[in-house]
Amino acid sequence: MYQISCTTVVEGATTDTWELQLTAHPSVNSRLKRFLDIAGSLVGLLILSILFVPVAVAIKMDSPGPIFFTQERYGLYGRPFRIQKFRSMVSDAEKLKSLVQNEANGLIFKNKNDFRVTRIGRFLRSTSLDELPQFWNVLMGEMSLVGTRPPTKDEVSNYNQRHWQRLNVKPGLTGEWQVNGRSHVKDFEQVVDLDLQYQNKWYPLYDLLLIVKTFFIIIGRVGAF
Numbered sequence: 001m002y003q004i005s006c007t008t009v010v011e012g013a014t015t016d017t018w019e020l021q022l023t024a025h026p027s028v029n030s031r032l033k034r035f036l037d038i039a040g041s042l043v044g045l046l047i048l049s050i051l052f053v054p055v056a057v058a059i060k061m062d063s064p065g066p067i068f069f070t071q072e073r074y075g076l077y078g079r080p081f082r083i084q085k086f087r088s089m090v091s092d093a094e095k096l097k098s099l100v101q102n103e104a105n106g107l108i109f110k111n112k113n114d115f116r117v118t119r120i121g122r123f124l125r126s127t128s129l130d131e132l133p134q135f136w137n138v139l140m141g142e143m144s145l146v147g148t149r150p151p152t153k154d155e156v157s158n159y160n161q162r163h164w165q166r167l168n169v170k171p172g173l174t175g176e177w178q179v180n181g182r183s184h185v186k187d188f189e190q191v192v193d194l195d196l197q198y199q200n201k202w203y204p205l206y207d208l209l210l211i212v213k214t215f216f217i218i219i220g221r222v223g224a225f
Helices: 031-062 093-099 119-127 129-139 161-168 188-201 206-219
Strands: 002-005 019-022 068-074 080-086 144-146 172-174
Touching (some): 031 144, 031 206, 080 129, 119 129, 129 172
Antiparallel strands (some): 068 080
């Protein structure tokens, strides 16, 4: 059993102090799940090594700026870690965020026609190629192939007790949210519902089912922007 005060997890959190009970989900200690994560991440990193040069060249030719986008995210029990993605937006995207209307409800940010997304970025997002570098986080044990979407500091700073329960599992490259609507899910509470649904439905081979579903969704480029 873990006891965490939200104000100690995220510096500057605006939520009132309360004691949070986080209980280890069975998936956290599953050897089979960890084996799948290691095997899958090695395959993913192999694909990354093959595609790195053409993707990097395309990003550089499309817009000035770095190849990778690096950001702090929060994982299991609210532990911070850093992810890298292939950059899919203009280099000063964070400064321009205030100019984009949020089309989602709650603690997530979505805009289908976000002008900050580059041409190659739209392709990378629709094919999920922008997330290939995160296989390194999976190999390191910070993420899993299947889990919850890793939230940002802005999100967790405003979590309530229900929201924190989604971090009883490791964040994943895919999950219930990705296979049940992906970017078309624009209500944060619905995202939380799907994350908690995953925790309730999980069994060792359930991850394989979601991975297969994710593969077909990516091939069909369904629901991503």
